[in-house]
Structure formats: C-alpha cells, structure tokens
Amino acid sequence: MNATASSEPAAVARVLLLAPGDNVAVALATLRAGECVSVAGASVPLRQDVMVGHKFAVREIAPDETIRKYNCPIGSATRRIEAGEYVHTHNVRSNYLTNTTAVQGTA
Amino acid sequence: MSPARPPEGARTAVRSTELAACAPLRGYPRDDGRKGIRNVLVVAYLVECAHHVAREIARHFPAHEVHLIGFPGCYPNPYALDMMKKLCCHPNVGGALLLSLGCEGFNRPALEQAVQDSGRPVRTLVIQDSGGTRATLAAGIAWVEQTLPLLREQETVPMALSELVVGTICGGSDATSGLTANPAMGLAFDLLIAQGAATIFEETGELIGMENFMAERARTPELGDALRASVDKAAGYYATLGYPSFAPGNADGGLTTIEEKSLGAYAKSGQSQIDGLIKPGTQPPRKGLYLLDVVPDGEVRFGFPNINDNAEIAELIACGCQIILFSTGRGSVVGSAIAPVIKVCANPQTYRRMADDMDVDAGRILEGRGTLPEVGQEIFTLIQRVGAGEQTRSEVLGHQEFILTYKHFEPAGPACLPR
Numbered sequence: 201m202n203a204t205a206s207s208e209p210a211a212v213a214r215v216l217l218l219a220p221g222d223n224v225a226v227a228l229a230t231l232r233a234g235e236c237v238s239v240a241g242a243s244v245p246l247r248q249d250v251m252v253g254h255k256f257a258v259r260e261i262a263p264d265e266t267i268r269k270y271n272c273p274i275g276s277a278t279r280r281i282e283a284g285e286y287v288h289t290h291n292v293r294s295n296y297l298t299n300t301t302a303v304q305g306t307a
Numbered sequence: 308m309s310p311a312r313p314p315e316g317a318r319t320a321v322r323s324t325e326l327a328a329c330a331p332l333r334g335y336p337r338d339d340g341r342k343g344i345r346n347v348l349v350v351a352y353l354v355e356c357a358h359h360v361a362r363e364i365a366r367h368f369p370a371h372e373v374h375l376i377g378f379p380g381c382y383p384n385p386y387a388l389d390m391m392k393k394l395c396c397h398p399n400v401g402g403a404l405l406l407s408l409g410c411e412g413f414n415r416p417a418l419e420q421a422v423q424d425s426g427r428p429v430r431t432l433v434i435q436d437s438g439g440t441r442a443t444l445a446a447g448i449a450w451v452e453q454t455l456p457l458l459r460e461q462e463t464v465p466m467a468l469s470e471l472v473v474g475t476i477c478g479g480s481d482a483t484s485g486l487t488a489n490p491a492m493g494l495a496f497d498l499l500i501a502q503g504a505a506t507i508f509e510e511t512g513e514l515i516g517m518e519n520f521m522a523e524r525a526r527t528p529e530l531g532d533a534l535r536a537s538v539d540k541a542a543g544y545y546a547t548l549g550y551p552s553f554a555p556g557n558a559d560g561g562l563t564t565i566e567e568k569s570l571g572a573y574a575k576s577g578q579s580q581i582d583g584l585i586k587p588g589t590q591p592p593r594k595g596l597y598l599l600d601v602v603p604d605g606e607v608r609f610g611f612p613n614i615n616d617n618a619e620i621a622e623l624i625a626c627g628c629q630i631i632l633f634s635t636g637r638g639s640v641v642g643s644a645i646a647p648v649i650k651v652c653a654n655p656q657t658y659r660r661m662a663d664d665m666d667v668d669a670g671r672i673l674e675g676r677g678t679l680p681e682v683g684q685e686i687f688t689l690i691q692r693v694g695a696g697e698q699t700r701s702e703v704l705g706h707q708e709f710i711l712t713y714k715h716f717e718p719a720g721p722a723c724l725p726r
Contacts, residue, residue, distance in 0.1 A: 226561075228673050252483070252561075253483045269567060274516075274567035275563060275566060295516075296551075296564070
C-alpha cells in the first residue's frame, strides 16, 4: 500500500503515477493549464490548473469507467473525461456513499 | 471492489544502531503490570454541570501535571462509564479527582471503586454536598495539592518497546496524507510490531472500500469476515446519517471520494498481519496490529459515530495507547489529555505554514528532501524519545483536547481476537 513517492528521490517529479495501470496521476506541484507533463513516458497537455495533491486524467476516461489510483478503484466517472482534464468531485462519484461531496454550501 | 491488491511498498529494516542510540524508555509501573510514560493526575467532571468547577481546579496547577477530562451527559451510558474507568486507570494516569454535581445519572461510585481498585489515589467531590462552587473548588485544590507530591515522588523503571501500545489517527486529511505521512506511520507501526509492541489503527468509516484488502491481511479467515462486517456496519451507519466521514477540507485538499480518502487512511496500518478487531476500551491482548471499531453497534442513535478527531483519540487512549501518532495534511493542531500526540505533517506547504505545531515533516518526501523509509525511521525514533520523556509539540503548546459523548457497543465476537 505504500506510495512510491520515495522511489526516485533524486529527481523531484512534478507528477506522480501511483501504479502503472492508473488512469489518474497526482500533481506534486501546482500545475498550470496548457502545461505538458510527462507521465510514464507520455506527454499529457493539461486542460485546467491542478493543485498539489489533486488529480488529472492521464488518458481519456469513458462515462462510468472506474477511476483507478494506487491500482485501486476510487470511484466512477460521471461523464467522459479528456486526457489532461482535472479529475475531482465535478466528474467523479463514489461507488459507496454517493453524497461524498455533501459539503455545506459548496456541493 | 476489484480483487487487485495495492502495490507492496518498500519495507524498511530496523537500524539497530539508531535503536541503541535512543535514551531508554522509562515507565511508571502500575499494579496491573502496565507502564505509563507520563504520570498525570486527571480531574474528571461527570456531567457538564460540574465542568466549570473541575476546570478551575485543574487550572490551579501546572498544565502538564493535571489534565481535565469528563463526560457532559446527565443520562447514564454504559459506554461512557467504561471509557471513564479505562481513562482514569490508564497507565499514563497516576490519580483521579472526580467532580459530580450530585443529581446526574453517572455511576460515580462504580468509577471511584474502579480507580481505587487500580491502586491509584482517588477522591470524589459532590458539589451539592460540598457547599457549592467555592467550597468544592477549595476542597478539590486541597486534595490535588496533597496528592501531586505523591505522584512526583513515584519512581520510573526501565521500560521495553514491547510494553508500548501506540495508536494512529489521521485528521485534516488531504491528498498528500496517503502519499507521505500515513505510509510513513505505517512503516513505524511495522517497526514497533517487530519490537513486540501493540499498535492500533481505527475509524472503520474511513476504511470504506478497503474491506477486502484488510480481510486478506487478517490472522484468520473468521477475523477477515469480522473486519469486512465492521466496514459494512460503518457504511450503513454513515449512509443513514447522510454524510460520510468526509469534511469540506478533504475535497479542497484533492480527495474526491470516501474510498479515495480510505486508501490514504489505510496506509497508516502498515504491512503487518492484522491480529484482531477491538472495541473502544479493549486492551490489545498481545503484540501486533489491531483495528479499533469506533462505529457503534445496533440501530443508529446518538448521532455521528465520532463527532471529531479527539473523540477517536480518547477511544484509542482508552484501549491503553500511551502515545498517539496523528497525521495531518490540512494542518490540525490538536493534542490530547492523558497521552502525548505526535503530529506528522503530510503536506510540505502546510508544514511551512504551521511548523511550530508539527513534530515530523513527512511532506519533504514530495520535495525530494527525504524518503519514506527515512521518515518512517524518524517517527519510530521519535516514539522512543517521547517514551523517554521528550515533550511533543502539542504538549509544549498545552493542547489537551478531550471529548466523550454517548455511544452503544455490543461485546466483540470470538472471531475478533483469535488466539
């Protein structure tokens, strides 16, 4: 279960793909729209800003497709998500408790 | 749930040289065989109506020597009584002053008897019988003044790492928690277990989605079923209440769903075998890794399972934890009454904003200033220093948060603690 962030301490990566089959990667620094980031050898152009710790799609994700991080399912896409698109509560739902985003005033 | 197993992280070996370099642990021996790493006197109010008098008594004394705990409710509750017994007889506690208004439902004779039977000094003051606020304050201060010197005179004895029970919790989580602080604390857990210590992780409501991974790590298949059932119970409980254990800050920090939060939270448990499932107030029977089921049994009542992080910390302490590891991404500042809290900061930006509140800068992993095994080792070493008397940041800053509310639990089944 341990993250692999420490496996390459020499080069400070800007993104982190937690497991090879994941369809989302994590920003390790604030990433800007239009920027191209390198994920597992491929270049992904970002469509929105992505804050530290937040996620973006590393490839196109179909509606209802499982979102995978650490090679584990963390929810399902509520619509088609483009490669490089910001992935968060606006396009993903929980497969368990669907009111996850029932946050006062901001849901 | 996919059958996919999360990738195995890098294991780390105990560096015996570092182990030897630490000051040895010193403990206060208790009649039940356990040892405390602190020797505090608790002032405990047994209903909110006695809170003010209890607080004023506690405030009269050095903050690190006298801690305030209590139960606010007027109605009796077996869980609350059991929690208060376990807390007043905790290894880090050397004596207890109990403050009652007089008409509340709390079974104060039972609590006093339990503390007395444990060999600790104890006194109950009933405000209605003691002449009101001023008279009770005077009597309480006099008793603590007379009792504290006894605690100060108590001698410590050498203590082994195997005599530690360490709990872990995450609060104010963000997406960095599961990348840095939580897996580093998991590594520290693995190191502690290798030394014969008992460790406890908790909050089944934040393990939703992890039930099958956990079951694979169970000591027996029956325990695996019990672990799954505990998470199912949590999912049902939270579904009824309408909110999962997921705060606005979790989403602001990049966590999208409860199962994503769970993935990060689960990393706190390390890689060891899961040896048992316990309820609040249950001591781990031997070394190893235990899951604390904090979600009440039976129909949903009394509200949210844990109204905040300190409610969970109090339950870990009631299980005998002498030290709590607390990971935070957004930046929590809390400590606790009774047991020191070690704050492990997952997010390097948060650390820069709130360094004074943090014991460990785990977020440096994200900036290439350290590795996961290094931070795991640092936490393991810090546990030993705190066990030898070093104060944590929250202790230095005077944090002694405490909360206890109503709950209901059934005893754990036989499958939960396989022999």
